[in-house]
Amino acid sequence: MNIEQQIKLAMQQVAELGDCQLVEPIKANTLLLECGLDSLGYAMLVAQLEEELGFDPFTELAIDTYPSTFAEFVNIYQECANSQK
Numbered sequence: 465m466n467i468e469q470q471i472k473l474a475m476q477q478v479a480e481l482g483d484c485q486l487v488e489p490i491k492a493n494t495l496l497l498e499c500g501l502d503s504l505g506y507a508m509l510v511a512q513l514e515e516e517l518g519f520d521p522f523t524e525l526a527i528d529t530y531p532s533t534f535a536e537f538v539n540i541y542q543e544c545a546n547s548q549k
Contacts, residue, residue, distance in 0.1 A: 467545055468538045470516060471509075475501065478508045492535035499534065519544050 465473075472490060479486045479500060486500040501509065514520040521527065521544035531537040 467517075467541050471513065471534075471538055471541060474509055474512050474516065475499070478505050478512060482508065490534050492533065492538075494534045496532060496534065496537060513541065517541070517545065519548055 475486060475490070478484075482501070482505050484500050484502065484505055487494065487498065490499055496506070510520060510522060521540045525540065525544055525547070527540060531540055
């Protein structure tokens with residue numbers, strides 16, 4: 465399973481736990497603010513991904529701005545995964 469698939473699966477799991485409804489389908493240009501998760505949902509998502517992937521790119525990388533689209537979010541995780549190798 466690639467990082468994008470892992471993130472989508474984790475988003476679905478967090479949405480179920482938080483009783484949220486994700487927009488379907490989540491595409492590269494889907495705005496994170498409009499996908500269905502609230503700020504607590506994103507905190508839960510980042511925590512779950514850190515547990516599953518073994519890193520948190522928001523603490524390990526120098527990120528100037530928070531991503532606004534799903535593609536930007538995935539790219540940050542991919543960049544961090546690549547730097548772990």
